[in-house]
Amino acid sequence: MQAFVTGGTGFIGAHVVRLLLQEGYTVKALVRHSSNLENLQGLKVELVKGDLNDANLAEKMQGCQYLFHVAAHYSLWQTDKQLLYHHNVQGTRNVLAAAQQAGIERTVYTSSVAAIGVGESGKVVDETHQSPLEKLVGHYKKSKFLAEQVAMQAAIKGQEIVVVNPSSPIGPLDIKPTPTGDIILRFLRRQMPFYVDTGLNFIDVRDVAWGHLLALQRGKKGDRYILGHQNLSLKQLLEQLAEITGLTAPQTAVPSWLPLSVAWIDEKILAPLGKPPSVPLDGVRMAQQPMYYNPAKAVTELGLPQSSLKTALQDAVDWFTSKGYVN
Template structure:
């Protein structure tokens, strides 16, 4: 995001929890200020800015993190939007997620027009993003200029943590994925997501939400593409979802109760029972969202991980 904004001539001030871990942003002449969504002086830190990109959130599929998810994603969104209003921010782009929308039960790619009831959303993370989006709509109803974007599954370079999707790529590269489940994702190049945020700022309609996505692929298709571009063998085949469900239940419910941090979140496996396919035509038509080929996004991710020693 910072790279795209500075390339387009914007001066960027970034709120970061640990500036020493964000030194790479200085390469794009980004001003770093220390804090998070619970910082008391958010208004002061925002003074002098014209627009806000609220992309901060806590991501976890562990049920034990429920309180933190709501404290950061819901209460934190309420605090930063109120601070933006007080600081005189002219327009805000709020980064929600397709997680907040849910999956259309009719089996077709989901659009912005659909909304799953919150109780039907799988995981406290998804429900926290739903309620955070409601906070944004409350602010909009009170006259605040906010555009909502709902990224699907970004992939590409700079996924340092990594994200769950980056973890899939890494596990494939490390030969740690002998089998896979029958699920699916909507993928988009991470740079297209960043550009989509800027396009939402410049062209988005107040109160509207835009899915920032591109191509729907099954997990088998994704792994096949990775195999073709790396020369590594594909996983052996598909396994029934009941097997990882059992492992995740044992890991999180039984071993977790004994104090062992779970490696496989149960809600993550439950989510995999749905093909999370989305339709981004609204963002393409109204914003001009770019659609970089997904093979390029996968290749960029593989190259970035290999060059930085994440895998052999």
């Protein structure tokens, strides 16, 4: 059983690779020439140099039965608009075409809850919900929605494709870090005197990896599955971190207009003058609505594990600390 994995150097992808190896698969991982290979160090993985938009991708997939297309470009900066569509939409189109050409039997495509959108006024939504494209905040969410449509259309045309939509993963190996990892790091560094009144769905990243493998084994072609666990307000997450670390959680919520104003000045006025922006406008806009999801379909149909978030948070804290990120 040989699997081809894109995005294997990243947070979710590295855990998918580890799980595949643990379960007896051999793995080929597509890595860019500029990729940080730290997450694959010491693993018995065949590294294949290349890019999502390479013309000869089908050749690189030869001999593999399964594809996990985990790679995506993540950015909330509006200046990265073209990169987002090039990697996420065109890249997905190219990867899936190559998979068909290479005779890949089954593909798991990693979308995101970002592609689903959010419920009105913090309502919890499932896979049946879809915010219209124009209501998705920012080009990252829009690009993930359009990329998911590419995968769904390929499935309608006969390709064996299952779509998974992870929520906000937590755990070790978050090398970039992700936005959730960044929240944990800011808390550990005492850089969070206030919090934003918002909420997210969180899940242990190792459960997300299991969700990918279970989708390969049990998922219905052309269906999507939310890989999530617990809906928590940001305040509740920070309180859990306080309990784990003994550090004090911020007690005061900041009014939404304040970060919005800072981000607007940062990105629209100071960035064009050459100052690197520090707060993405789209990130602040996203935080104005809680992003709550119901993972029941993945739990029931796939057997998605629902491991303790506290353990995931503890492991993330330990990993960031041991790797020197906090200092």
